Amino acid sequence: MQNGPPIIGVSPAIERIRDLINHVADTGLNIVISGETGVGKEVIAQNLYQKSPRRGKPFVKVNCAALPEGLLESELYGYERGAFTGAEQKRKGKFELANGGVLFLDEIGDMPILLQSKLLHVLQSGEFAPLGSEKEFKTDTWLIAATNHDLEDEIKKQKFREDLYYRLNIIKFYIPPLRERIEDIPHLINYYIEMYTSQYNNRSILQPNSRILQKLSDYHWPGNVRELQNVLKRVLVLGTWDEIIGELDYNSNRSTNTVSHEPNQAKTPQFTPQSLFFENGRAPSLESFSLKEIKKTALDKIEKEAIAYVLEKTGWNRSRASKILKISYKTLLYKISDLGIQPPLT
């Protein structure tokens, strides 16, 4: 990764983004990257970092939407021992950890307003104080923020501080949604087909023909490049484009921003950390946490979902399913009973 993860695409918007990266990566000026979910905001942040003189220094990411206010504050600034009940050890915050490097503030639009004031203060003074600390520390971090909200809109709704907005927005990147740069789609497909083919035992994906490409270009892609990746992975499992295209919901061809797209038919495998580690939506207790266990559970789960998916797609034709999955018929029968995969009730 000499220059960061590749930014695939030939659209004027993408060309322009590459150009902008090359012109500002060495400035260390605050940056905001905006665009819908899955358009590649983090890819841009990584590229900026890799092309900057700070490359090799820390790249620290904080998701401002993932933590409640109090936790986010101590995550960012750290705390002294005894700063609050439970603070038994002093802990470094991300600002300190990112010193000399990049602090990537993801989902900045979700930062609570009180923390926005504190962040503004840090940006103005170049100093921060850990919770419970009397002293302020100098910080030398390059701030790159990302958002899929329209921050100007948030300002009008008084959810985002205007002064902070101006201070962050010294340079701004806007990545248009995939549906507005469909000329990038074939290039992304080629790139990811090649990548997945080598990753998954050289299992091959058929190149889409022009009719399929047309369908892909007409689609709305609410989840943008990430959704395209998921589509390609499903094509890889099924070995055919038509069924996958049939699942895409062309009726939802309206902008719904952050909502990720769920196909409406067969439940497709969704491998998020939550779905893998969390039973019934609850995290395992720390005592019973074991990487080995997690690995086994995760693998079982993936296998189960993948097999159930293919079975459903083939109408429980086990012999066809075993061919698609490239396992023997006997192994498939064994796995069905071992993993407790249930046929539909009809």
Added chain:
Amino acid sequence: MQKKYKILIIDDSEEILKTYKKFFNKKKYLVSTASNGLDGLKILQTEQNDFDLIITDIVMPNISGVGIISIVKKKFPNILVIAITGWGEHPELLASEAEADLVLEKPIDLMELEKRMVNLIQSKTDQHL
């Protein structure tokens, strides 16, 4: 006027660019224009350290005026920069922090702007004499 001053104007409004350009051309300045920060920066890079002064809007797509000021002061410290802020925008403070040589608020009186430009350029050349 003895020497022809060379200036770069950056603003995302075509209307404003046209007006400025016409005015300064008449006054015998050599005028280049750009409609956003990135294009402005590219002009600076290709034409090197050749400009006497830049007039830049502050709120713009891609590289803001504040960004332009910071970059210019670092890479082309000899070029003077005048920042122009719009109504109801509050980044004047940022522009001065970035060390703009002058920050003016819209609406702009072009005659006045030109006078102050000449003053800036001349006081700088005086310093160098």
